[in-house]
Amino acid sequence: MLKNKINEILHWFALLTIVFIPASFHFFPFQQDISQFIFSWIPALFDLKITDFSSDTESLYTLVLFLMLISVLIVVAHHFWSGWESRKPEFLSLVRIIIVYYLASRLMVYGFDKIFKTQFYLPEPNIAYTPFGLMEKDILFWSVMGTSKLYCIATGVIEVIAASLLLFKKTRVLGLLISVGILTHVLLINLGFDISVKLYSFLLLFISLLALSPQLKPLYCLLIKRENVALAEEERLSIKSPIRKSLKFLVIGMILIEAIKFPLTTGYFSDDNLPRHELHGAYEYEEPSHVGLERFYFHRRNFLIFEFSGYHFESYEIKFDKSDKIFTAENESKDHLIVYAFKLYQQDEQTFVELRDMKTGHIIRGRKIEYRGLPALKDDFHWTIESYAK
Amino acid sequence: MKCLLATSFLFFAFYGNAQTKLIAFKSHSGNMNYFISAIESNSFDMEPHNLGMAPRKIVQFAQLDTVVKVNDSTAILVTTDKCKDEYRPHIDPSIWKEGTDTVYNHPLWTCGNKDSIKDVVKRDFHFSNNIDSTVFIGFDQIEEQKKNDQDSVPPVLNEDGTKQNNNYGIPIAIVFVVMLSVIIYLINWRRAHFKNSTFEQYA
Numbered sequence: 001m002l003k004n005k006i007n008e009i010l011h012w013f014a015l016l017t018i019v020f021i022p023a024s025f026h027f028f029p030f031q032q033d034i035s036q037f038i039f040s041w042i043p044a045l046f047d048l049k050i051t052d053f054s055s056d057t058e059s060l061y062t063l064v065l066f067l068m069l070i071s072v073l074i075v076v077a078h079h080f081w082s083g084w085e086s087r088k089p090e091f092l093s094l095v096r097i098i099i100v101y102y103l104a105s106r107l108m109v110y111g112f113d114k115i116f117k118t119q120f121y122l123p124e125p126n127i128a129y130t131p132f133g134l135m136e137k138d139i140l141f142w143s144v145m146g147t148s149k150l151y152c153i154a155t156g157v158i159e160v161i162a163a164s165l166l167l168f169k170k171t172r173v174l175g176l177l178i179s180v181g182i183l184t185h186v187l188l189i190n191l192g193f194d195i196s197v198k199l200y201s202f203l204l205l206f207i208s209l210l211a212l213s214p215q216l217k218p219l220y221c222l223l224i225k226r227e228n229v230a231l232a233e234e235e236r237l238s239i240k241s242p243i244r245k246s247l248k249f250l251v252i253g254m255i256l257i258e259a260i261k262f263p264l265t266t267g268y269f270s271d272d273n274l275p276r277h278e279l280h281g282a283y284e285y286e287e288p289s290h291v292g293l294e295r296f297y298f299h300r301r302n303f304l305i306f307e308f309s310g311y312h313f314e315s316y317e318i319k320f321d322k323s324d325k326i327f328t329a330e331n332e333s334k335d336h337l338i339v340y341a342f343k344l345y346q347q348d349e350q351t352f353v354e355l356r357d358m359k360t361g362h363i364i365r366g367r368k369i370e371y372r373g374l375p376a377l378k379d380d381f382h383w384t385i386e387s388y389a390k
Numbered sequence: 391m392k393c394l395l396a397t398s399f400l401f402f403a404f405y406g407n408a409q410t411k412l413i414a415f416k417s418h419s420g421n422m423n424y425f426i427s428a429i430e431s432n433s434f435d436m437e438p439h440n441l442g443m444a445p446r447k448i449v450q451f452a453q454l455d456t457v458v459k460v461n462d463s464t465a466i467l468v469t470t471d472k473c474k475d476e477y478r479p480h481i482d483p484s485i486w487k488e489g490t491d492t493v494y495n496h497p498l499w500t501c502g503n504k505d506s507i508k509d510v511v512k513r514d515f516h517f518s519n520n521i522d523s524t525v526f527i528g529f530d531q532i533e534e535q536k537k538n539d540q541d542s543v544p545p546v547l548n549e550d551g552t553k554q555n556n557n558y559g560i561p562i563a564i565v566f567v568v569m570l571s572v573i574i575y576l577i578n579w580r581r582a583h584f585k586n587s588t589f590e591q592y593a
Binding site: 022023024026049050051052054055056119121124126127130135136138139142195196197200240241242243245246247249250253254256257261263264265267299301303305307313314315332333 | 409410411412413414416417418419420421423424426428429430439440441559560563564566567568570571572574575576578579581582
């Protein structure tokens with residue numbers, strides 16, 4: 001009796017999680033707004049610093065706890081509805097179908113993000129020049145992953161295979177088993193490297209185990225006890241076959257479009273090859289500076305980063321004027337705004353940039369360094385140790 | 391070249407690398423003292439990142455409702471945002487913010503007349519509404535048009551001066567998937583229908 005109730009609570013919790021935890025859906029971009037609209041009182045109630053339900057915020061943890069509470073209340077309310085018991089098996093089965101498709105969509109998206117190198121992207125120049133020991137584990141892990149095309153593509157392919165297996169009845173159990181393995185690994189990485197997707201990866205692992213739950217007993221009997229047992233029958237929607245097949249194809253198609261939106265919108269298959277602005281890169285400061293400026297970097301997402309002696313970095317958000325090669329640079333405390341005119345030129349087969357402060361006339365001159373030539377960013381491969389010495 | 395320069399920077403500002411807000415902040419050597427304020431104000435490129443996925447970049451397709459000319463150096467633009475989840479490399483969401491924007495000594499909005507502004511906006515801007523529906527207040531109907539500095543507006547032109555095509559990759563893919571699912575339905579329906587009628591014939 002209690003076991004059934006807990007099972008029901010977990011199914012409701014999984015459903016509410018899928019509905020209200022904001023994921024970045026291309027076809028449903030309003031999930032964040034809907035969750036924010038319904039539950040905005042939660043962060044306000046606890047006076048939380050960050051009020052949006054993004055990855056690993058206190059607000060998100062609180063929301064998840066609240067969804068669990070709602071799940072318990074729903075199950076308690078079912079006690080007073082006599083007709084619920086007859087509908088319950090159908091509901092649980094429907095939730096498991098939703099879970100499987102949700103899981104497939106997430107694995108497909110994460111998988112293709114890895115394949116196209118949009119998840120673990122090539123480290124930015126300022127990161128490439130930051131000493132190993134000065135970076136926290138999360139950015140370090142993310143950057144190291146971004147240096148290996150092979151690893152990204154291989155892990156992405158495994159995730160896409162698992163997602164594909166989930167979409168078909170015959171291969172669903174195998175897909176779920178691989179998914180549990182993948183998501184356990186992901187959770188361990190997030191915990192071990194202190195990456196701020198801990199809660200969401202835990203939730204994904206939880207729902208994959210929930211979807212697998214009807215098969216756990218038969219699998220135990222089959223794999224451990226070596227008994228000859230059949231796996232539980234997979235659920236399917238109780239609607240007419242032509243409609244079901246058509247609907248299934250439509251959903252799979254949408255999941256696929258969601259996952260491959262990067263090449264569809266850019267025409268590129270790897271984020272590494274996406275054109276960067278001509279300014280993008282690392283620059284060695286040319287003149288000796290009284291302020292200790294050593295290098296500066298242009299980050300692909302519109303940041304200018306100054307590096308001073310002692311590995312002290314200062315980041316400025318830049319906005320380009322659309323005409324005169326001018327940009328504004330604003331520091332993080334938003335109390336310092338510089339307007340720079342910039343000029344790129346070649347000299348002695350080297351590229352230089354000149355940044356002129358429009359207000360003071362002060363000029364910063366930098367020589368471009370080919371940061372992609374750094375050892376960590378080279379796509380080298382050696383079968384033998386001798387080849388390292390060549 | 392100018393256009394390419396301007397648009398190319400926007401280009402890689404829009405196609406994103408997936409990360410969490412924290413990693414996004416650290417990736418540009420951000421000072422953690424300002425992390426919370428960056429999230430609260432959705433500044434410093436915080437908004438698109440979440441859960442380590444490729445970002446869902448919210449593009450503000452602004453609807454230009456009203457342009458009010460205060461004096462020769464000041465104009466107020468009243469805009470309504472239309473958030474769309476599109477990856478459009480040539481539209482910078484930071485250009486237009488929802489509400490009112492006051493511009494000073496702008497070569498287009500404060501120096502142009504109503505007709506010239508309309509011409510430039512039609513050609514070079516991507517407002518979601520037709521510019522003819524925009525209300526202009528305080529503009530004199532001067533016949534003689536001043537020559538506007540075209541470069542002062544956000545260019546959406548290719549290097550060769552042709553207008554950029556919008557990206558139709560996703561809409562085409564959606565239409566393709568929907569059409570195929572309809573075909574699959576019809577094939578299966580026909581098959582089921584044929585089976586039933588054959589069975590009745592021999593029953």
